Amino acid sequence: MTTPIPKQKYNLDKLQKRLRRDVGKAIADFGMIEEGDRIMVCLSGGKDSYTMLEILLNLQHSAPVNFELIAVNLDQKQPGFPAHILPAYLEQLGVEYKIVTEDTYAIVKEKIPEGKTTCSLCSRLRRGILYRTATELGCTKIALGHHRDDILQTLFLNMFYGGKLKGMPPKLMSDDGKHIVIRPLAYCREKDIERFAIERKYPIIPCNLCGSQPNLQRQVIGEMLNDWDKKYPGRIETMFTAMQNVVPSHLNDASLFDFKGIQHGSEVVNGGDIAFDREEIPMQPMGWQPQDDENVAAIERLDVFEIK
Numbered sequence: 068m069t070t071p072i073p074k075q076k077y078n079l080d081k082l083q084k085r086l087r088r089d090v091g092k093a094i095a096d097f098g099m100i101e102e103g104d105r106i107m108v109c110l111s112g113g114k115d116s117y118t119m120l121e122i123l124l125n126l127q128h129s130a131p132v133n134f135e136l137i138a139v140n141l142d143q144k145q146p147g148f149p150a151h152i153l154p155a156y157l158e159q160l161g162v163e164y165k166i167v168t169e170d171t172y173a174i175v176k177e178k179i180p181e182g183k184t185t186c187s188l189c190s191r192l193r194r195g196i197l198y199r200t201a202t203e204l205g206c207t208k209i210a211l212g213h214h215r216d217d218i219l220q221t222l223f224l225n226m227f228y229g230g231k232l233k234g235m236p237p238k239l240m241s242d243d244g245k246h247i248v249i250r251p252l253a254y255c256r257e258k259d260i261e262r263f264a265i266e267r268k269y270p271i272i273p274c275n276l277c278g279s280q281p282n283l284q285r286q287v288i289g290e291m292l293n294d295w296d297k298k299y300p301g302r303i304e305t306m307f308t309a310m311q312n313v314v315p316s317h318l319n320d321a322s323l324f325d326f327k328g329i330q331h332g333s334e335v336v337n338g339g340d341i342a343f344d345r346e347e348i349p350m351q352p353m354g355w356q357p358q359d360d361e362n363v364a365a366i367e368r369l370d371v372f373e374i375k
């Protein structure tokens with residue numbers, strides 16, 4: 068007779084499996100990790116970075132390449148920052164780590180007038196310190212905990228306020244041209260991370276210790292996307308799939324596609340134009356898959372790459 072598995076454990080296993088699969092696929096699709104990499108995992112104490120560290124540690128045992136992980140937290144000396152939490156957690160995990168202490172809070176307070184938003188200077192200072200730390204620690208990659216929903220929010224922020232069709236890359240060269248930044252959670256849904264973090268009971272450090280207002284525009288876009296997700300299941304997945312199916316010949320950027328080169332006798336590109344036809348909109352959004360727990364078996368049957 069088999070021993071019944073407690074429901075909570077079963078759900079946690081399924082969540083972990085799904086997150087592992089998503090992270091493994093992103094790593095493979097974008098060539099994020101190579102043999103011999105030493106990866107600096109940026110740990111803020113929020114749900115995303117805890118999850119990223121755990122899943123990467125997990126994959127480290129089964130990955131086809133060898134890589135090292137070092138967790139790094141930046142203590143920015145914000146009032147009330149519980150400095151003991153992360154060292155205690157990381158000690159117990161047995162992972163190599165470094166806590167960098169820099170009083171960026173004082174700098175920001177000194178430079179930015181009261182009532183003005185402090186995030187842009189604060190982020191710039193943080194970025195510089197993290198790049199410097201990566202060099203000091205001999206790291207080849209810097210891993211950040213942004214997930215699929217952050218990427219979509221950024222896409223809409225750039226469209227609504229920046230006039231650009233631009234998201235957040237899963238892998239990029241840092242702005243100082245010296246570091247490769249990766250986002251292993253790029254395919255992970257925020258709600259999976261949220262549930263996983265709750266189940267794992269991570270010692271979350273609140274992100275509003277500095278007293279700064281959250282980015283209201285990002286918040287509004289986040290709410291818009293959550294609303295769509297409730298009203299139109301599958302829309303988020305479809306939009307994310309769209310970011311992976313870009314058709315430059317059917318956009319309007321002349322630097323991406325040679326529109327001037329189209330002449331009589333040119334080939335039909337990407338299906339031509341259906342502007343004069345009645346468009347067929349698929350009833351089931353593209354890229355949609357059932358994602359709730361009841362349907363998890365269907366997802367697990369999907370043929371996707373996972374680091375073994």
Ligand code: SF4
Nearest residue numbers: 185186189190277279
């Ligand atoms: S919320 Fe506070 S800690 Fe975070 S970037 Fe803004 S100023 Fe910095």
